[in-house]
Amino acid sequence: MTRMPRISGDGRGRQVAGVAGLGLAQAVAAALAALATREAFAALRLPWHDTPVWPVPVILLAGIAIAAFQWSEKLAAEALGQRYAAALRQQLFRHISGLSSSAVSRHRAGSLSLRFVGDLTAVRAWVSQGIARLLSAAVVLPCAIAVLYILQPLFGHLALALLLLSLAGLCLLGPGLETHHRRLRRQRARLAGDLAERLPKAPELKLLGRFNKEQELLTRRNRNLIHASLSRQRHAALLRAIPEIFRAGAAAGIILAALKYSLSGAETAGALAAVALMIRPLRHLAGIWDRRAAWQVARKRCQRVFASPQVAGPAPVTPPKTGKAWRKPPQVTFSGVSTSRLKNLDAVIPAGRKIGITGPNGAGKSSLLALVAGLEAPSRGRLLINRSRPTELPDRLRRNLLSLLNDRSPILAGSLRRALTMGLSPRPADTAIVRMAHRFELGDLLKRAGGLDGQISEGGRNLSSGEKKRVQLARAALSQRPLLLLDEPDEALDQAGRRQLRELIRTSPATVLMVTHDLTLLAACDEIWLLDKGRLVERGAPEQLPATKSWVARDFELDKSA
Numbered sequence: 001m002t003r004m005p006r007i008s009g010d011g012r013g014r015q016v017a018g019v020a021g022l023g024l025a026q027a028v029a030a031a032l033a034a035l036a037t038r039e040a041f042a043a044l045r046l047p048w049h050d051t052p053v054w055p056v057p058v059i060l061l062a063g064i065a066i067a068a069f070q071w072s073e074k075l076a077a078e079a080l081g082q083r084y085a086a087a088l089r090q091q092l093f094r095h096i097s098g099l100s101s102s103a104v105s106r107h108r109a110g111s112l113s114l115r116f117v118g119d120l121t122a123v124r125a126w127v128s129q130g131i132a133r134l135l136s137a138a139v140v141l142p143c144a145i146a147v148l149y150i151l152q153p154l155f156g157h158l159a160l161a162l163l164l165l166s167l168a169g170l171c172l173l174g175p176g177l178e179t180h181h182r183r184l185r186r187q188r189a190r191l192a193g194d195l196a197e198r199l200p201k202a203p204e205l206k207l208l209g210r211f212n213k214e215q216e217l218l219t220r221r222n223r224n225l226i227h228a229s230l231s232r233q234r235h236a237a238l239l240r241a242i243p244e245i246f247r248a249g250a251a252a253g254i255i256l257a258a259l260k261y262s263l264s265g266a267e268t269a270g271a272l273a274a275v276a277l278m279i280r281p282l283r284h285l286a287g288i289w290d291r292r293a294a295w296q297v298a299r300k301r302c303q304r305v306f307a308s309p310q311v312a313g314p315a316p317v318t319p320p321k322t323g324k325a326w327r328k329p330p331q332v333t334f335s336g337v338s339t340s341r342l343k344n345l346d347a348v349i350p351a352g353r354k355i356g357i358t359g360p361n362g363a364g365k366s367s368l369l370a371l372v373a374g375l376e377a378p379s380r381g382r383l384l385i386n387r388s389r390p391t392e393l394p395d396r397l398r399r400n401l402l403s404l405l406n407d408r409s410p411i412l413a414g415s416l417r418r419a420l421t422m423g424l425s426p427r428p429a430d431t432a433i434v435r436m437a438h439r440f441e442l443g444d445l446l447k448r449a450g451g452l453d454g455q456i457s458e459g460g461r462n463l464s465s466g467e468k469k470r471v472q473l474a475r476a477a478l479s480q481r482p483l484l485l486l487d488e489p490d491e492a493l494d495q496a497g498r499r500q501l502r503e504l505i506r507t508s509p510a511t512v513l514m515v516t517h518d519l520t521l522l523a524a525c526d527e528i529w530l531l532d533k534g535r536l537v538e539r540g541a542p543e544q545l546p547a548t549k550s551w552v553a554r555d556f557e558l559d560k561s562a
Contacts, residue, residue, distance in 0.1 A: 004088060004302060015076060019073060022076060026070065038269065040055035077127075080127055080128055081124040103309075118192075122295055122298040123295060130291040141278055151274070152271060154263075159250050162249050173238055181294045182297050187228045191222070239290065242286055247282075250278075326482070327400075329351040329509055330386045331351045334381070335383070337382070345535075345536055351511055353511055355513050358515070358517055358531070366406065372483075377391050405484075411459060411460035411468060415454065416453070416455075419471050420433050428478055465492035468492070469491065481510060484508060484512045484513070486516075487515045488516060490516055498520065502521060
């Protein structure tokens, strides 16, 4: 199981020590300021010519030093938090990229986005504003108490008692915040998931007459979010009230003690200055509970992702060699392969063979391609590309071995050149890219976009469905991968696009596995497989099928009669 990165790992331990050191420097400066304040008030009764002036610059310099140390502490703590959040973000992305495609699809898009936005914000806040301030408070508060004991033991006893009561109150109320944060995060995740699902399709939902219902859902989600947020805020406000109660109680207690026991005004002023310096770290402690609760919820959510098993199987005994053998069309072998969708598949696809896969919806056709691509692992049996399991192939070798085209094939925001060559290394020359684009009749897109530097919007939203498919086919053709996996590649293509697809299948030397219901594309393959309820129920060459009375044969006959 992947573990969350350690906060002190990758050199961040030095930053943690630096933050603690800045807290200690603030404590020393605060102590000097409190002692100088006492001396300044003690000198008020002296004649002007006998008055020592050194407390004044000490107080001034101590204040400037405290401000500088606090500024430095904030910067160091923020850098620490950002570095840790970046490390966690990369760890999450790395782990999710190793999950099976079915495991990723089980997570809502909004929930996954919240992992990388809301949860990581909570993580960063805990490290930069939680741990850092906890370290600072752990240094400043004991030093302030020590100064009070130096000024007057009675003041020290009083402040220590009130401080312990305040800390007890924080520890008593603080843990309850986690429940509020859990509810708040749940409502945020639901709202984010609903919006991520509905916003891109808002015009179509309105066309279906769903506007009022979706508005009601959004109103309900917002109401629940507001309620959860206010509940958390009320609990957090109680915590933030504790430092103010401490300040009032400590100030009143010191003044009463000074009056009752006729203590000097200098000691009283110094004690009040020391108490004033304790308020900021106490306020930080109140806020720390809030950030810790958010961190605990975010950490558990991230750990749930890390607990998801990755698709990679056991490490191979002998790692596959990268050489000429992997630049040739591979052989694919299924030996008793079973998954939740497939049952006991036994077959051998010779190198360079073109296999058309068809069958009813839910028969396991896409699952078969995901297995060959290494995006899923068999629950039983063995699948080999040449002599290696797909999940055991190094990422670079697998990337250069196969090209997968399905409804999840990415078209990211960026240039048209990037969309046509994503994943290709080295990138083909622009002349080759343009030639391939024209081969798949993307000339109008090139003209409309203003050439290869033209911009494609997120998910290819400024492309038609057919243009998206042509871009993906052109990318597959440019890749010249020795293994092509095509899942419904004819979807949204017109007749001209289907002819180009047939030409690609016919002329490519690659081993091809293609899922389709198009009979003309099936006829262009060397062999047709019929899957039904997860089983390979029939296979044969296209010219052999009309002689049988099979499901595929009947479709061929219907196509001819049409």
